[in-house]
Amino acid sequence: MAVSLTDLTKSFAAHRAVDGVSVDIADGEFFVVLGPSGCGKSTLLRLVAGLEIPDRGEVAVDGVPVSGPGLHVPPEKRGMGVVFQSYALWPxxxxxxxxxxxxxxxxxxxxxxxxxxxxxxxxxxxxxFADRRPAELSGGQRQRVALARCLAGGARTVLMDEPLANLDPHLRGAMEAEIAAFHARAGATTIFITHDQREAMALATRVAVMARGAFQQVAAPQELYERPETEEVARFIGRAAILDARVEGGAARIGGATVPVTARGALPDGPARLVIRPGDVRLGDGPLSGRLSHVFYRGGVWEAFAESDAFAEPVPVASATRLVPGEEMRFSITAAWALPSARGSEPPGHDARGQVPAEAVE
Structure with a gap:
């Protein structure tokens, strides 16, 4: 493992910013920590970099401890490069x-x-561009200079603290491609902090969803979206409705319709909380109906919510054809994901440290 964190904990006064985080990050992995402002992700990055000293726990780099009880290797001795929101280039x-x-x-x-x-x-x-000054470069080019400086410092691990947050949306999209290309060429392990789920899903080998100082789930982007472990993760990643239902024989009754249900492992009969994504809804016909609200055009796709008295909350829908606010529309729900009733076991291929097999990060 390139970076290993064990029970990493940091408090500021009565606030626990990082609460017992443990994870193994593989060599060459692009690992994204995703969470809202104030969840502890930047503090976590500073602990890994050596810019903060943990109250408890350990950090190891390439199997060598750099932080732990009675041990604090300074940042310049950890073989890491840090890219902040401001690129800190010498003008x-x-x-x-x-x-x-x-x-x-x-x-x-x-x-x-x-x-x-x-x-x-x-x-x-x-x-x-070697002879130009930073002021003569675009924001994206300055970003790349900061990345090159990390490599020049001998960094095999690059830490990025919301590096795209100050860029306009068009440049941000271009820089996502730049960072992905940099990662592929350099082969460095990358730990990337962001509050933007679109960035996380586009760049990551794995994503750690963080809230209240702890990791809620660590998984590949598709796994997070399709098989969230908690309601909090399901709502934070993409759009979803979460409905109460009763499962019998692998199917559930929702609004009078029968819906196939999948789950992690065996799905017992009984009450369940089901996640419905836009891709699980087929518009145009079916046993269900709803009134469309919150209609938005997203460049080739129309998004909306279908509201019905049969559901406790609106169901997200998407269509390649125009949707009209207030329109009554028939639809069917073709699939649903059952949230685990308890977190007693980790997903297949993961252990308690969020570790995955090497082939999962190739």
Whole structure:
């Protein structure tokens, strides 16, 4: 494992910002910590970087402890690079000088450092911009300079604290592609902090959904969306309705209709909480009906909610054809996911530390 966290805990006064986090992050993995503001994700990143000292727990890098009882390896000795929201580039240096700086600081000659910097700039496709100053670059290009500087500092693990938060939506989408390409070329382990679920789902090998200082679920993006373990995760990732129903023989009655239900492991008969996603709803015909509300056009897809007295909450729907607010529409629910009644076991392929087999991150 590139990075291992064991029972990592940090409090500020009476507030526990990080509450017993344990996880193993594989070498070369793109691991995203996703959660709302104030959930503890930036504090967690600072603990991994060595910028904060934990109250309890351990951090190990490549199997070597760097933080624990009586042990605190300083940030510059952990072999990690950190990219913050502000890229912290030296404005008086050109791009090559910014990237060469950590190499020179390690004792290499100026000439050797600048030559080595050229290779790192090639990795982030900025070789043609080596002589420019940061002020002459776009936000995305400055982001890439910061990434190249991490590599120049010998970082095998790159920590990113909401690096796209200050970018406009168009540039943010472009930078997602840039960061994914950087990760593929450099092969570095990446720990990426964000509150944006779209970023998380686009970039991650695995996502840890964080709330109240703890990981609620650690899984691949598709797993999180299709098989959430908790109602909190189901509502945070994508759009969903969560309805009470009674399951018998692998199916449930919802609003008078029979709906096939899947679950993690055997699904006993009895009450259940079911997750309904837009992809589980087929519009145009079926035994159910609802009035459309909150209609939005999302670039090729119309999104809405179908409201009915038969449901405790509106059901999310999506369509390639235009939806009209207030329209009554027939529909059917073709599938539902049953939330686990208790968290007594981890998902297949995971252990209590959120570890997955090596093939899952290739």
């Amino acid at each position: 008086h240096m050109d791009v090559r000088g910014n990237v060469a700086f950590p190499i020179e600081s390690a004792g290499r000659s100026r000439r050797a450092a600048r030559q080595e910097a050229e290779g790192h700039l090639a990795t982030v496709a900025l070789g043609d």
